[in-house]
Amino acid sequence: xxxxxxxxxxxxxxxxxxxxxxxxxxxxxxxxxxxxxxxxxxxxxxxxxxxxxxxxxxxxxxxxxxxxxxxxxxxxxxxxxxxxxxxxxxxxxxxxxxxxxxxxxxxxxxxxxxxxxxxxxxxxxxxxxxxxxxxxxxxxxxxxxxxxxxxxxxxxxxxxxxxxxxxxxxxxxxxxxxxxxxxxxxxxxxxxxxxxxxxxxxxxxxxxxxxxxxxxxxxxxxxxxxxxxxxxxxxxxxxxxxxxxxxxxxxxxxxxxxxxxxxxxx
Ligand code: IPE
Ligand code: IPE
Ligand code: MG
Numbered sequence: 001x002x003x004x005x006x007x008x009x010x011x012x013x014x015x016x017x018x019x020x021x022x023x024x025x026x027x028x029x030x031x032x033x034x035x036x037x038x039x040x041x042x043x044x045x046x047x048x049x050x051x052x053x054x055x056x057x058x059x060x061x062x063x064x065x066x067x068x069x070x071x072x073x074x075x076x077x078x079x080x081x082x083x084x085x086x087x088x089x090x091x092x093x094x095x096x097x098x099x100x101x102x103x104x105x106x107x108x109x110x111x112x113x114x115x116x117x118x119x120x121x122x123x124x125x126x127x128x129x130x131x132x133x134x135x136x137x138x139x140x141x142x143x144x145x146x147x148x149x150x151x152x153x154x155x156x157x158x159x160x161x162x163x164x165x166x167x168x169x170x171x172x173x174x175x176x177x178x179x180x181x182x183x184x185x186x187x188x189x190x191x192x193x194x195x196x197x198x199x200x201x202x203x204x205x206x207x208x209x210x211x212x213x214x215x216x217x218x219x220x221x222x223x224x225x226x227x228x229x230x231x232x233x234x235x236x237x238x239x240x241x242x243x244x245x246x247x248x249x250x251x252x253x254x255x256x257x258x259x260x261x262x263x264x265x266x
Pocket of ligand 2: 040041042043084085086087090214216218
C-alpha cells in the first residue's frame with residue numbers, strides 16, 4: 001500500500017507535489033512516524049540577503065516559520081519537536097544581532113504562550129539558560145510551569161545550547177556524584193548518562209532536519225542524534241512550510257533504520 005503511494009510522484013507542479021505529501025502523511029502507519037523531530041532552523045540571513053533586506057528581517061520571518069512548524073507538528077500529532085534557536089557559538093555574532101535575537105525570543109514567548117498553552121503544548125528549554133538575563137529566565141520558567149501538565153506535543157527550544165557543552169556538564173555532574181560517593185565510576189553507563197542530559201525524558205531524535213543547504217550538525221543534539229535520520233533541504237528557514245515538514249516525514253517513513261542490525265524490510 002505504502003509503496004504504491006510513494007511510487008505515485010509524477011507531478012511537476014510544486015503545489016501539487018506538496019498536496020501529495022500531505023495526503024501521503026495521512027496514510028503512514030504510526031510505527032513509521034518519527035516520535036521526535038529536531039530542526040536546525042538555518043538560513044534566516046541568506047533569506048534576507050536574497051531580498052535585499054537586513055539580517056534581522058530574516059530572523060523575524062523565521063519566527064513565523066517556527067509558528068507554522070509547531071502548528072504542523074500539532075496537526076501531525078508528533079510526540080516531540082525540538083528546535084535550535086541559539087547556539088553556544090552564536091555569541092560570536094555582532095552584539096546588535098545577538099541582542100535582536102534575544103529580544104525576538106522574549107517577544108515570541110510573550111506573544112505565543114497563551115496560544116501554545118491552549119493548544120496543549122508542553123514547552124521546555126534546553127541549554128545554558130543561566131546565561132540569560134533574570135527577566136528572560138523568569139519568562140522561560142513561567143512558560144515551563146504554565147505548560148508542564150499539558151499532554152500535547154513536547155516543544156523544546158534549544159537556547160544557548162551546544163551539544164558538547166551539554167555533554168561536558170553531564171560529565172561534571174557525574175564527577176560530582178562520584179566525589180560525594182553517591183555513585184561509583186563503574187555505575188556510569190549510557191542510561192545514567194542520558195538521565196543527566198538536558199533532554200532527559202525525551203525519546204532519541206528520530207528525524208533531524210536542517211534547512212538552507214548546509215549539511216552539518218553545528219553542535220546540535222550530538223548525543224541524542226546518534227541514530228537520527230537526516231533530512232536536508234535548500235529551502236531557507238523563513239520559507240519552510242507545513243508541506244516541507246510533511247515531505248521530510250514521508251521521506252523518513254521510507255528509510256530502513258537498522259540500528260546496526262539487519263534490515264527488517266522484505
Ligand atoms: C539561523 O539563521 C538563525 C540562527 C542561527 C539564530 P542564520 O542567522 O544562521 O542565517 P544564515 O545561515 O546566516 O543564512
Ligand atoms: C546553527 O546555525 C545554529 C542555529 C540554527 C541556532 P549556525 O548558522 O549558527 O551554524 P553554522 O555557523 O553555519 O555552523
Ligand atoms: Mg546559519
